[in-house]
Amino acid sequence: MSVGQRKADRLWPRPRATRHVWVSQPGLQVPPLQGFVLEWRRHSYRWWALVLTVHTPKEEPPVTKLEWLRAERLKPVRSDPNGDAWRIWR
Secondary structure (H helix, E strand, C coil): CCCCCCHHHHCCCCCCCCCEEEECCCCCCCCCEEEEEEEEEEECCEEEEEEEEEECCCCCCCEEEEEEEEHHHEEEECCCCCCHHHHHHC
16 A cells, blocks of 8 residues: 555445355255356346356365356345455455
């Protein structure tokens, strides 16, 4: 940060569209996965999203998946790069 820089100039731009999502999984009491939407498409009357997820099974290496999922399985998550959680990593 330079001397005299305004706070507004230090902030990251807020995303216009939400791309972070929770992905529901089949099964009872299975926690959702974090996902990132790369693209949207409409087929017939349904919306589909190309979603990147990372599975982290216990005591196994992480598995990255890229797959088309129905929009009904996704729940948007607001992402704010200027929020409190982001400051922990800086």
